[in-house]
Amino acid sequence: MEPNWTAVTDRALADLTDLVKMESVSAQGRMLEETASAVTRLLEAEGFKVERYPGRAAPVLLAEAGEGPRTLLIYNHYDVQPETPVELWDSPPFQVTERGGRLYGRGISDDKGELISRLAGLRALKEQVGRLPLKVKWLIEGEEEIGSPSLEGFVRQHAGRLRADGCWWEFGSIDPQGRPVLYAGLKGIICLELRCQVADSDLHSSNGAVVDNPLWRLASAVASLRDASGRVTIPGFYDRVHPPSPEDLAQLAKIPDESAAMQQAYGIRGFLDQAAGPAYYRRMNFEPVLNVNGFHGGYGDAGSKTVLPARGMVKLDFRLVPDQRPEEVVRLLRSHLAASGFGDIEVIELESHELPARSPIDHPFIQLAVQVADEVAGPGRSAVLHPSSGGSGPMHPFTEYVGVPVVSAGIGNHASRVHAPNENIRAEDFARGIRFAARFMERISQL
Amino acid sequence: MEPNWTAVTDRALADLTDLVKMESVSAQGRMLEETASAVTRLLEAEGFKVERYPGRAAPVLLAEAGEGPRTLLIYNHYDVQPETPVELWDSPPFQVTERGGRLYGRGISDDKGELISRLAGLRALKEQVGRLPLKVKWLIEGEEEIGSPSLEGFVRQHAGRLRADGCWWEFGSIDPQGRPVLYAGLKGIICLELRCQVADSDLHSSNGAVVDNPLWRLASAVASLRDASGRVTIPGFYDRVHPPSPEDLAQLAKIPDESAAMQQAYGIRGFLDQAAGPAYYRRMNFEPVLNVNGFHGGYGDAGSKTVLPARGMVKLDFRLVPDQRPEEVVRLLRSHLAASGFGDIEVIELESHELPARSPIDHPFIQLAVQVADEVAGPGRSAVLHPSSGGSGPMHPFTEYVGVPVVSAGIGNHASRVHAPNENIRAEDFARGIRFAARFMERISQL
Numbered sequence: 001m002e003p004n005w006t007a008v009t010d011r012a013l014a015d016l017t018d019l020v021k022m023e024s025v026s027a028q029g030r031m032l033e034e035t036a037s038a039v040t041r042l043l044e045a046e047g048f049k050v051e052r053y054p055g056r057a058a059p060v061l062l063a064e065a066g067e068g069p070r071t072l073l074i075y076n077h078y079d080v081q082p083e084t085p086v087e088l089w090d091s092p093p094f095q096v097t098e099r100g101g102r103l104y105g106r107g108i109s110d111d112k113g114e115l116i117s118r119l120a121g122l123r124a125l126k127e128q129v130g131r132l133p134l135k136v137k138w139l140i141e142g143e144e145e146i147g148s149p150s151l152e153g154f155v156r157q158h159a160g161r162l163r164a165d166g167c168w169w170e171f172g173s174i175d176p177q178g179r180p181v182l183y184a185g186l187k188g189i190i191c192l193e194l195r196c197q198v199a200d201s202d203l204h205s206s207n208g209a210v211v212d213n214p215l216w217r218l219a220s221a222v223a224s225l226r227d228a229s230g231r232v233t234i235p236g237f238y239d240r241v242h243p244p245s246p247e248d249l250a251q252l253a254k255i256p257d258e259s260a261a262m263q264q265a266y267g268i269r270g271f272l273d274q275a276a277g278p279a280y281y282r283r284m285n286f287e288p289v290l291n292v293n294g295f296h297g298g299y300g301d302a303g304s305k306t307v308l309p310a311r312g313m314v315k316l317d318f319r320l321v322p323d324q325r326p327e328e329v330v331r332l333l334r335s336h337l338a339a340s341g342f343g344d345i346e347v348i349e350l351e352s353h354e355l356p357a358r359s360p361i362d363h364p365f366i367q368l369a370v371q372v373a374d375e376v377a378g379p380g381r382s383a384v385l386h387p388s389s390g391g392s393g394p395m396h397p398f399t400e401y402v403g404v405p406v407v408s409a410g411i412g413n414h415a416s417r418v419h420a421p422n423e424n425i426r427a428e429d430f431a432r433g434i435r436f437a438a439r440f441m442e443r444i445s446q447l
Numbered sequence: 448m449e450p451n452w453t454a455v456t457d458r459a460l461a462d463l464t465d466l467v468k469m470e471s472v473s474a475q476g477r478m479l480e481e482t483a484s485a486v487t488r489l490l491e492a493e494g495f496k497v498e499r500y501p502g503r504a505a506p507v508l509l510a511e512a513g514e515g516p517r518t519l520l521i522y523n524h525y526d527v528q529p530e531t532p533v534e535l536w537d538s539p540p541f542q543v544t545e546r547g548g549r550l551y552g553r554g555i556s557d558d559k560g561e562l563i564s565r566l567a568g569l570r571a572l573k574e575q576v577g578r579l580p581l582k583v584k585w586l587i588e589g590e591e592e593i594g595s596p597s598l599e600g601f602v603r604q605h606a607g608r609l610r611a612d613g614c615w616w617e618f619g620s621i622d623p624q625g626r627p628v629l630y631a632g633l634k635g636i637i638c639l640e641l642r643c644q645v646a647d648s649d650l651h652s653s654n655g656a657v658v659d660n661p662l663w664r665l666a667s668a669v670a671s672l673r674d675a676s677g678r679v680t681i682p683g684f685y686d687r688v689h690p691p692s693p694e695d696l697a698q699l700a701k702i703p704d705e706s707a708a709m710q711q712a713y714g715i716r717g718f719l720d721q722a723a724g725p726a727y728y729r730r731m732n733f734e735p736v737l738n739v740n741g742f743h744g745g746y747g748d749a750g751s752k753t754v755l756p757a758r759g760m761v762k763l764d765f766r767l768v769p770d771q772r773p774e775e776v777v778r779l780l781r782s783h784l785a786a787s788g789f790g791d792i793e794v795i796e797l798e799s800h801e802l803p804a805r806s807p808i809d810h811p812f813i814q815l816a817v818q819v820a821d822e823v824a825g826p827g828r829s830a831v832l833h834p835s836s837g838g839s840g841p842m843h844p845f846t847e848y849v850g851v852p853v854v855s856a857g858i859g860n861h862a863s864r865v866h867a868p869n870e871n872i873r874a875e876d877f878a879r880g881i882r883f884a885a886r887f888m889e890r891i892s893q894l
Contacts, residue, residue, distance in 0.1 A: 027750075146750075186655070191751035193699055200714025204866065205764055206634070206837030208738040209677070209730040210706070210718045213762075216673060218582035222663060223670035230659070259657070267647025269791070271657045283656040291655035293664035293754050298741035299762055303474075304594075304638035304797040306764050306839075307740050310713075314662075315746055317652055317753050341675055344716070350751040390653030392753075419651065419754075 003124040003438070012120030013103075015042060016430075017096040019078075019112045020105040024058075026079035026146045032058035035078045036142055039115070043138065046123055055150035058142025062158065065122075066132030068445050073137045073164035073188035073404060076115040077144035080107030081419045102424040103446045109416040109425045111144065111170050117411055117430055118168070121437020130437055134445035137164055144170070147191075147351040148394040155397035162402045165444065167302045169395065172410030174429050176261040178381045178434075180373035183408035184366055185358030185388030186395045187288070188320035190329060191350040197311040202298075205306040214295045214312040214329030221342040222314055225333075226290045230272045230283075232318075237288070240323045244286045244330070248387045251361055252278045252285065255384050255421065258414070283392040289319040315350075319392060328351030341349060355396035359405040363385050369407045372443055376436045409436065450571040450885070456878045459567030460550075462489060463877075464543040465522055466559045467524075467552040471505075473526035473593045479505035482525045483589055486562070490585065493570055502597035505589025509605065512569075513579030515892050520584045520611035520851060523562040524591035527554030528866045535868035551870040556863040556872045557734045558591065558617050564877055567674060568884020575885070581892035584696075585609060591617070594638075594798040595841040602844035609849045612891065613812030616842065619857030621876050623708040625828045627820035627883075630855035631813055632805030632835030633842045634735070635767035635775060638797040644758040651743075651755040661759040662744045668789040669761055672780075673737045677719045677730075679765075681783045684735070687770045695834045698808055699725045699732065702831050705861070712862055731837040736766040762797075766839060773800030802843035806852040808834050811894065816854045819890055823883045856883065 024035035036059040040050045048063040058079060083106045091097035093106040103113070112438035126132050139162065141151055155162060173181045196214040203211060226232050244252070257277040258398075262268065275283055297312025299305035318329055330349060337345055359366060366385070373383035389408070398406050411433035417423045466489075468493045471482035483506040486499045495510040505526060530540035538544035540553040550560070573579050586609065588598055602609060620628045643661040650658060673679045691699070704724040709715065722730055744759025746752035765776055777796060784792055806813060813832070820830035836855070843876035845853050864870045 050782065189753070191753070193751075198716050202867070203713055204838070205736075205738040205740060206731070206766065206839070207709075208736040208764075208766065209734050209837050210727055211715055212675075212677070212719055213739050214716075215742045216669060216737075219666035219739065219742065220670035220675070223667040226663060228659075228667070230656070255677050262654075266650055268650075268658055269645050270659075272659055275657050280657055284653070287656050289652075289655040290663075291652040291753070291755055292666065292745065293652060293752055294745035294747045294756070295662045296747035296757060297743075298739065300741045300743035300760070304640075304762060305740055305762065306638070306738070307635070308738055310740070313747070315751060317655075317751065319655065338590050344825060389879050390656050391651070392653070411539065420649070426524075 001128060003430065005025050005435065008120055009434055012116050013435055015119070016113060016116040017110065019116060020108055021094055023094050024079045024142065025082050025244060026058055026143055027082055029057060032079065032142045036061060038139055039078050046119065046126065048138065051389065053154065055143050057146060057149070060150060060154050061140040061331045063138040063447060064135065066136045068134040070444050070447050071137060071164040072441060072444050073139065073162055073167040073402070075167060075398070076118070076119060076140045076170045077111045077138055077142060078115065079142040079145050080110070081145050088187050090422055096175045098427060101188050101274040101427055103425045103427055103430065104422055109174045109412045109423055110418040113425045113430055114171055114410045115140065117433035120434040122441060124434065125438040125441050127398060136441070137162060149352055152397045156401045159401040164404050165447065167398050167402070167404045167406040169406050169408035171412055172408040173412040173414070175256070175258050175384065176414060177256070178377065179256065180377050180383040180409065181386065182370055182373060182383060183389040184361045186356065186391055186393045187388065188324060188326060188356035188396070189392035190318040190320065190326045192316045192330070193348040193350055194221065194314040194316065195311065195346040195348065196344065201312045202310050203308040205308045208308050211308060214309060217342060217345065218295070218297070218312045218314050221337055221340070221345050222292060230289065232288060232290050234332050236332045237329065241288060241321055241324070244282065247361070248286070251385065251387050252281045255281045255386065262414060271314065281347045281386065285386055285388040286321055288321050291317045293317055301306070311385045319390070320356050322356045322358060322371045324356065354392050354394055355401045357374055357395035357406065358388055359399060359407065363405040365405045365415060365418050368443055368447065369409050369440060372440045373409055373436060376432055376439060384432055397441060448575060450574050452878065452882065455567055455571045456881055459563050459881055462566070463555065463560060464561040466563060467543050467555055468541055470541050471526045471589065472529050473505055473590055475530055476504060479526065481590045484894040485510060486525050488586055489566060493566065493573065494579065495585065496703040500601065502588060502590050504593060504596070507597060507601050508587040510585040510587070511582065512824065513581050513583045515581040517891050517894050518582040519582060519888060519891050520586065520609055520614040520849070521565060522614060522845070523565070523617045524558045524589060525562065525587055526556070526589040526592050526803070528592050532868060537869055545874065548874055550874055550877065551869055551871045553870055556859045557865045560872045560877055561618055561857045562587065564880035565884045567881040569888060572880065572885040572888050575735055576889070581888055583888070584609060594721065596799055598841045599844045603848045606848040611851050612894065614756070614845050614849070614851045616853050616855035618859055619855045620859040620861070621886070622703070622705050622831065623861060624703065625824065626703065627828070627830040627856065628826050629817055629820060629830060630833045630836040631808045633803065633838055633840045634835065635764040635771060635773060635803035635843070636801045636839035637773045639763045639768065639777070640795040640797055641668065641761040642758065642793040643791065644793065646757045649757050650755040652755045655755050658755060660754060664789065664792065665742070665744070665759045665761050667793050668784055668787070669739060671787050677736065679735060679737050681779050683779045684776065687772070688735060688768055691729065694808065698832065698834050699728045701726045702833065709861060728833070732833055732835040733768055735768050735771060738764045740764055766837070767803050769803045769805060771803065773780045773802065801839050801841055804842035804846045804853065805835055806846060806854065808832060810852040812852045813854045815890055815894065816856050816887060819887045820856055820883060823879055823886060
């Protein structure tokens with residue numbers, strides 16, 4: 001019996017509203033235990049047996065339900081980014097608000113909307129079939145927004161219990177034309193801070209004649225790390241990077257070019273090397289990247305101040321591709337700085353590294369996800385599969401230790417403002433995400 | 448009759464205490480009219496005829512007193528820097544407080560202590576001689592800390608009235624060994640801001656694969672402006688710079704090397720090219736400099752944030768030497784940025800430029816100042832004359848339009864914390880500055 005999708009969606013929206021109210025900001029340790037309990041109640045109501053493990057900052061939930069020859073592993077998180085700057089929100093961050101077809105709230109896209117749409121789809125499937133016709137193992141953590149410090153160890157330790165026919169990743173997106181966009185991989189990431197100090201206290205800038213400038217030193221060091229086209233210039237950085245395979249390149253060629261929509265949405269002045277189409281998606285999927293996330297030191301208010309600052313600081317992230325190794329990249333960076341005369345610049349590793357991860361795009365589980373997304377999206381909105389993606393996340397322990405193919409499919413969109421004020425999803429995508437979840441699980445059970 | 452120096456100094460300290468109470472912060476337009484009036488009353492009490500001219504932000508005072516064949520022009524200012532950050536002061540900023548032989552307060556060195564010590568010296572000389580035996584023209588502005596926007600025009604317009612045998616500059620200093628340090632010149636200055644923007648709003652840093660990074664662009668532009676030894680690498684920058692004359696080099700060789708004391712006072716890690724002695728002072732006096740005063744953009748708090756910032760900003764100052772021209776240097780900078788692929792970086796001129804200025808070190812007026820400083824300092828503390836200095840200021844209109852030799856002699860020291868919390872002078876230097884002022888004016892009158 002076909003579920004009453006309106007009723008299913010209304011109930012899911014009520015669940016989502018309740019969950020968004022929980023201010024589960026992991027960076028600030030807010031309401032993490034309570035939110036883990038709320039998620040546990042939602043899962044138990046659908047027949048899940050939920051185990052709760054202590055994480056470094058928040059509980060890790062491992063839930064199991066259903067019976068059948070097939071097993072689906074799902075990964076989500078219940079923590080969110082801080083809501084600041086609150087003044088840039090057009091409605092209260094922890095209150096779900098609908099405006100113009102969009103639902104606003106902190107975490108509504110990342111990752112509570114994903115979690116609830118999946119739960120609602122599972123509920124609908126149970127109603128339809130009378131039972132859950134596959135085994136679902138659901139791993140839900142509360143530390144994703146602070147770098148998942150407990151996850152790798154947890155997955156490694158429980159690898160046997162997590163075995164499944166496929167793993168459904170925590171996010172996915174809908175492109176500007178309404179096409180579902182799925183991803184079969186993530187880049188790795190390293191977050192670093194560079195620090196330079198030339199004196200104990202700030203000096204009058206007349207002393208710049210004899211005292212080195214920490215901001216110039218940092219600028220010069222940062223400048224030496226890449227070129228104007230974005231290519232990293234640290235010796236050895238590309239030694240382990242493979243060119244994309246012919247299959248990967250063929251897959252890139254199928255991706256509809258939405259770079260112009262991206263450019264318009266964010267007012268982007270232009271793309272590196274005027275990248276568009278396959279060249280744009282090749283960079284996003286397969287090229288490692290060095291980002292400068294922040295650069296701070298000295299005077300920054302209006303007008304001038306003739307100061308020679310004592311110190312400065314730079315935040316960097318590297319996005320890595322297979323088979324780059326974070327520890328090796330950090331080592332190459334340190335050697336490069338030392339060899340370039342910047343041995344005095346301190347390199348601080350900010351949090352756990354994440355390794356790149358990819359699954360084979362022709363794996364039946366991944367192809368099934370694409371096919372179901374296609375069907376649910378409807379005509380003229382063919383699903384798009386990226387062989388990897390520009391983003392990062394703790395996917396590697398799943399491919400490495402559990403040995404499971406992983407696919408990203410979800411309800412975000414290019415204007416979801418994830419991590420930013422006015423985070424949102426489209427109500428339509430939420431409803432469609434519920435139908436996708438029900439159909440995806442049903443079809444997995446029939447594999 | 449020799450004055451009672453203790454009484455003279457006590458009265459000067461009372462005047463200084465009153466004047467420091469006036470919160471004459473020009474950057475914030477605080478109490479400027481009132482402070483100009485307070486200074487006027489002090490001058491009138493000594494027989495000055497004071498004219499008050501409107502400046503762009505604060506009144507300019509031009510005062511005249513005394514009679515004689517010789518004329519001394521004095522330049523001071525009554526405005527001060529903001530007192531922030533207040534929490535770093537160990538006593539209230541606008542209340543003169545004595546601790547360990549030092550007098551603390553905002554503006555106590557720069558420039559109220561200088562102003563009051565000169566007034567007290569003049570008062571003592573009058574008592575001693577029975578009249579003021581030379582003509583004193585005293586120009587006191589209230590916009591020095593905001594770049595003296597009215598001064599050049601004022602000096603140019605009143606050049607005839609300002610003619611004198613010599614001009615006594617607003618500051619001077621005492622080195623760590625108690626030697627008076629005099630300066631016969633200042634560098635010019637340009638303050639600029641560089642801005643770079645790549646999008647209307649911040650992006651997730653995964654987009655760094657295709658979108659350029661404004662902080663890398665700024666870093667790369669800044670890196671291209673100088674080398675690791677501090678030498679500016681903008682083509683044409685040194686075209687008008689002369690090497691020091693043999694007389695200048697001989698003068699540098701006479702300067703006692705206090706670089707180690709400077710290094711210790713500020714915990715400086717090391718000097719560019721290990722400069723010390725004459726090489727150190729050659730840089731301070733004769734080398735143009737590029738400073739990075741500030742660099743800001745993107746994330747700067749604890750930990751990491753994987754953001755691709757939309758924009759960034761850099762503050763720069765150039766210190767110039769004769770015959771460099773600010774407009775030309777800005778033009779060379781713009782051409783260099785454009786030629787280096789950074790034509791998108793906006794260059795904003797922050798305030799009026801100041802031209803470099805120098806007076807001949809063998810001029811009798813300057814030699815007299817050195818000689819008097821020597822006498823007042825006493826044995827073992829020979830006065831030191833720098834042919835120029837590392838600092839800047841609005842000296843050029845005086846040498847150019849008035850055609851007067853200018854010398855800096857005063858009561859600051861290397862630990863005066865000018866423009867910073869706990870600004871101070873040594874009580875001993877204040878008392879000695881009063882005696883210097885009395886003797887200097889007396890000796891000028893006898894020229």
